[in-house]
Amino acid sequence: xKKKNRVVYSIFTGPLVTIFSIxxxxxxxVGIYYSFFEWDGIRTNPMTxxxxxxxxxxxxxxxxxxxxxLTIKFTFIAVISVNLLGxxxxxxxxxxxxxxNPARTMFFMPNLIGGLILGYIWQFIFxxxxxxxxxxxxxxxxxxxxxxxxxxxxxxxxIVFSWQMAGYMMVIYIAGIQGIPGxxxxxxxxxxxxxxxxxKNITLPLLMPSFTICLFxxxxxxxxxxxxxxxxxxxxxAGSTELFALHIYNEIFGRYNYGYGQAKAVxxxxxxxxxxxxxxxITKKREVEM
Amino acid sequence: xxxVKRLLKGIALCSIVFAVSxxxxxxxxxxxxxxSDSADxxxxxxxxxxxxxxxxxxxAEYTAETGxxxxxxxxxxxxxFQQLQVRLNSNQGPTIFSIQQFTELERIHSYVYDxxxxxxxxxxxxxxxxxxxxxxxxxxxxxxxxxxxYNKDLVSPxxxxxxxxxxATLERLDQEGVNPISLASNSFFIIGHLSNYPFSLQENNxxxxxxxxxxxxxxxxxxxxxEFGRFMEAIREFAPNPLEVSYDQQIGDFATGSTAIIHQGNxxxxxxxDYDVDFEIGMMPFPIMSNDSLAVGVASSWAINNDxxxxxxxxxxxxxxxxxxxxxxxxxxxxxxxxxxxxxxxEANDLDPLSQAVLDASNNGKVIPWxxxxxxxxxxxxxxxxPTEEFFMxxxxxxxxxxxxxxxxxxSR
Numbered sequence: 256x257k258k259k260n261r262v263v264y265s266i267f268t269g270p271l272v273t274i275f276s277i278x279x280x281x282x283x284x285v286g287i288y289y290s291f292f293e294w295d296g297i298r299t300n301p302m303t304x305x306x307x308x309x310x311x312x313x314x315x316x317x318x319x320x321x322x323x324x325l326t327i328k329f330t331f332i333a334v335i336s337v338n339l340l341g342x343x344x345x346x347x348x349x350x351x352x353x354x355x356n357p358a359r360t361m362f363f364m365p366n367l368i369g370g371l372i373l374g375y376i377w378q379f380i381f382x383x384x385x386x387x388x389x390x391x392x393x394x395x396x397x398x399x400x401x402x403x404x405x406x407x408x409x410x411x412x413x414i415v416f417s418w419q420m421a422g423y424m425m426v427i428y429i430a431g432i433q434g435i436p437g438x439x440x441x442x443x444x445x446x447x448x449x450x451x452x453x454x455k456n457i458t459l460p461l462l463m464p465s466f467t468i469c470l471f472x473x474x475x476x477x478x479x480x481x482x483x484x485x486x487x488x489x490x491x492x493a494g495s496t497e498l499f500a501l502h503i504y505n506e507i508f509g510r511y512n513y514g515y516g517q518a519k520a521v522x523x524x525x526x527x528x529x530x531x532x533x534x535x536x537i538t539k540k541r542e543v544e545m
Numbered sequence: 546x547x548x549v550k551r552l553l554k555g556i557a558l559c560s561i562v563f564a565v566s567x568x569x570x571x572x573x574x575x576x577x578x579x580x581s582d583s584a585d586x587x588x589x590x591x592x593x594x595x596x597x598x599x600x601x602x603x604x605a606e607y608t609a610e611t612g613x614x615x616x617x618x619x620x621x622x623x624x625x626f627q628q629l630q631v632r633l634n635s636n637q638g639p640t641i642f643s644i645q646q647f648t649e650l651e652r653i654h655s656y657v658y659d660x661x662x663x664x665x666x667x668x669x670x671x672x673x674x675x676x677x678x679x680x681x682x683x684x685x686x687x688x689x690x691x692x693x694x695y696n697k698d699l700v701s702p703x704x705x706x707x708x709x710x711x712x713a714t715l716e717r718l719d720q721e722g723v724n725p726i727s728l729a730s731n732s733f734f735i736i737g738h739l740s741n742y743p744f745s746l747q748e749n750n751x752x753x754x755x756x757x758x759x760x761x762x763x764x765x766x767x768x769x770x771x772e773f774g775r776f777m778e779a780i781r782e783f784a785p786n787p788l789e790v791s792y793d794q795q796i797g798d799f800a801t802g803s804t805a806i807i808h809q810g811n812x813x814x815x816x817x818x819d820y821d822v823d824f825e826i827g828m829m830p831f832p833i834m835s836n837d838s839l840a841v842g843v844a845s846s847w848a849i850n851n852d853x854x855x856x857x858x859x860x861x862x863x864x865x866x867x868x869x870x871x872x873x874x875x876x877x878x879x880x881x882x883x884x885x886x887x888x889x890x891x892e893a894n895d896l897d898p899l900s901q902a903v904l905d906a907s908n909n910g911k912v913i914p915w916x917x918x919x920x921x922x923x924x925x926x927x928x929x930x931x932p933t934e935e936f937f938m939x940x941x942x943x944x945x946x947x948x949x950x951x952x953x954x955x956x957s958r
Contacts, residue, residue, distance in 0.1 A: 295652055299656065403789065
């Protein structure tokens, strides 16, 4: 009986494991291998083994460091705004409002639009709509083209990213909220707990599993953001928004430093893995069982 | 039931007919194969989106004439070279492809067929062949040139011959209530093409780029660059912020007469067809260091994949020979692709005014070479663009400081 089970399992997992190895595992290992070489990506051109030189070069690469700081800054702000919005939306659409169903659809809709298109749409919003609002209301200090200001362009990206991701996170939070047993909340209500107390002492603690997932997803999506970055700012103005993924792409396919770019990608992977695993570890510990 | 049977019979019959006809065509192709040593199919991958449709028509005409199948791959636009590289690397490269930059040829030269012994290269205009270590590796698509495109009603070339008269003219235009000059925000339009001038005015621009790469010279210590910085200051003073001007807007404002001068090349000419332009358009040199020449170069060159077998290379040579010497080929190059021919055996008539200006300059020897084809990979977007955007966003940065920043960016590349 057991033997038969194993066969059945392998029939089902086999294809997936094969595909996963071909498109993820093997390229990943090959990527690490390439990061020890100086190579321009052309098969017939020489690959020189340079050992850890590529990694050592990273330490003094100012552009790399800038890009890393920008990415961390972006992810930090984006994680907060996406999750606040997502949780806010979720609380809103699980309340007893009349508009609940259309509201759910509308909040989720931006997530159905691809990042590239979203970037181009928002480019128009920032360059034309913002300018018009500014001209007509007089608030030109706020409503001007954020994409042309190196100190604001990053926040413009946060706005677009939040707009895209908040709906998705909302869905996860809704699932979490609906999993909270009504009796608990009702009991608290009868005991005289205010809405805020109920939220703080019952809903949020019981939502911890949702937080774990949402924080993990936003952290890793935020770190890896590429399409919105490319379509909205292309790293500009004056290189002020070149986030990590775009930076690595430019290093490999723009400057043709294949090995060096791979080294950056490996460091990037380690960074994202370290941050997200720490986060999952911490939030997991705070999850409570009913 | 009967109907089903009939249907099945029909399908069976159709497939037999199809199979037989397919065999027939294969046979005839094999037949033509025997007459020469060349393959009966080639593939072509090229970078110019503007001509992709017309090029497929040309390929169809070639197939009709010779029976050799020509497959044209869809052009991908800005990531053309990445795509090409991926395909070459995986042994699925095209037979004929295009190369835009000299630095690209340097990188993939092991894949490029040496055309030095082919007969068609004798038609290439002087100095326009794509060469590497003295051998010919590519035949130019056509000439392209850029400079100051101006409205003949508002400006004349005599007005602007050096920095002082350039600034004076911009001031005059400003007082007349037109927008004197504008640049577009794309990396090549805002700095890429403009940055050619100080390089191209050097005695040997290729050498200069190499020396700059090695840190042997600096822009800040070179007169032409400092003057270039002053030109950029003047442009910033009189132009709308280039970061806010798209290519379309730039062309539109010029075509409707609200901008007097734009920095563009003859590739922009077809865009004016969408407007009722009620004035004459001209192109004049960018007057840096009293320069009186247009920057003229080759946009792209045709090259052959060295990795293919001899028969396929022979087929590719036949195709290029046909395109460069036959009447059909010439007609396509001039009329359909609207190129300024860089081959001496092609007559160019009825060119648009900008292309005519480029051709005249080239015939009169009033040209300076392009330099951006020698820049290290990704320099325009990755190195030159950020300091330039900063310069246009912050009026406190002087032209000299811009040049220093460009220097620093080039060195930290």
